[in-house]
Amino acid sequence: MPLFMMKSGIRAAVLLSVCLAGRTAWSEEVQLTVQDVPQPLAAAVKQLETREGWGITYEEPPDRPMPKGSITLTYAVTYASRADSKLQEEVLTRLLAQQTGKDTPRFRLVQAGGLWHVTPEQGSPLETPITLSRQERSLGELLQLLCAEVSKQGGTQVELGTTAGLRLETRVTLEAVTREPARAVLARLLNSPPRRAAWTLRAQGPERKYVLAPHRIFRLTGSPMPAAGNAPGPAPVK
Incomplete structure (x- = not known):
């Protein structure tokens, strides 16, 4: 092997070791x-x-x-x-x-x-067991359907609120569920690749209805891992 190729390989290995050490430390x-x-x-x-x-x-x-x-x-x-x-x-x-x-x-x-x-x-209302047949609809329609089923089976009104960062028009298939807690069904619905989302469920008004607000998960702040040898600093706000 030519000498210059050996030197390049050694240099790359050293840089990789430094990067890995930086990630660990x-x-x-x-x-x-x-x-x-x-x-x-x-x-x-x-x-x-x-x-x-x-x-x-x-x-x-x-x-x-x-x-x-x-x-x-x-x-x-x-x-x-x-x-x-x-x-x-x-x-x-x-x-x-x-x-x-x-x-x-x-x-x-x-x-x-x-x-x-x-x-x-x-x-919580989302502990209500629900039963749904297999559905192939838009994400927005499935979220509305889930809220309606929780309201019907649990006796507590749940409405769909804001849906920050979610593409409600996306076609989604929800497999049939039988007497499964609504929370588990909702988690599957919102966390099927490439979607990654969470939610809040808040009580509103004197009638104590609930508003479900799903949202895409964004990491907006916090310090990234610095390059090896550099001190950590604040991450830019995206």
């Missing part, structure tokens, strides 16, 4: 803060989603709104751990543990359909 200390807002848990969940790109749904309690409050949470993230479900579970569990006080609704964390679900302990 890089870490960032994150402080997540929401101050004196009406729904601090919902605001913190949204911050985590847009900062880390994690898929997290949030569903409001059926009978009590979240009181105004603040949350501060510190955690460390690395290039590898950002996508690690163990870190995501640890951070979200610590986040839910901050919901204290007799007037504060309690939440639980559930993982299903490629998403983390922050749901009230006392139940």
Whole structure:
């Protein structure tokens, strides 16, 4: 092998080793803060989603709104751990543990359909079992159909609200389901490649109807992994 080719190969191997070492060594200390807002848990969940790109749904309690409050949470993230479900579970569990006080609704964390679900302990309309025949329709029509079925079977009105970033005209096939929780069906519907989406479910009005707001998951903020030898800095806002 010619000498110049050997030198090029060695140089490429060294650069690859440096890059891999940078990915392993890089870490960032994150402080997540929401101050004196009406729904601090919902605001913190949204911050985590847009900062880390994690898929997290949030569903409001059926009978009590979240009181105004603040949350501060510190955690460390690395290039590898950002996508690690163990870190995501640890951070979200610590986040839910901050919901204290007799007037504060309690939440639980559930993982299903490629998403983390922050749901009230006392139940949610999306736990309603639904039955649907095989459907091939637009995404918007299927979301409307799911809301109507939850309203019919659960006795609580659920309406489709805003759908940020979703292409509702896309044709989608939903396989038949029998007595399956609506949350699981919705998670499958919204997370079939190439779609990646989460949602919020909020109670509105004196009649306590619910509004389902699905949205595409965007990672908008947070520091990217720096190049080897460089200190981390803020990522540009997209």
